[in-house]
Amino acid sequence: EKVETEPHKRAAQKSLAEEMTRFVHGQNALDEAIKISQALFSGDIQELTADQIETTFKDVPTSNAPLGEHHLVEFLVDITKIEPSRRQAREDIKNGAIRIKGVQVKDVDYLISKEDSFEERFIIIRKGKKKYFLVNLV
The missing domain is CATH 1.10.287 (Helix Hairpins)
Incomplete structure (x- = not known):
């Protein structure tokens, strides 16, 4: 029926x-x-465990980054290569297109830290509505 x-x-x-x-x-x-x-x-991925993240995001673009604090723009451009340029990174951040651990970030001066990670193993960044990126913390 x-x-x-x-x-x-x-x-x-x-x-x-x-x-x-x-x-x-x-x-x-x-x-x-x-x-x-x-x-x-x-879009609420905060409650997932690191093991669930590893399983779920195994087929998305992946990069490595050192554990520690990083300025978001530099993290997106220089470390993970998610964004092609600093200008584009700042524009996407201001427009609300960047989410870290499911939370929208609009502050171009934002510092990524271990609090944004899943058990200090991964950071998940979503760009736009459907593009996910897995960052392995080393």
């Missing part, structure tokens, strides 16, 4: 995906997948 009245919610597809995941991987893996999916679609 839901499929006919609300086809845009894709109830049948979601149910099938849940059952297949439960059958192949078990209930714990299904619960984990649901938690990660909800975090990604809501």
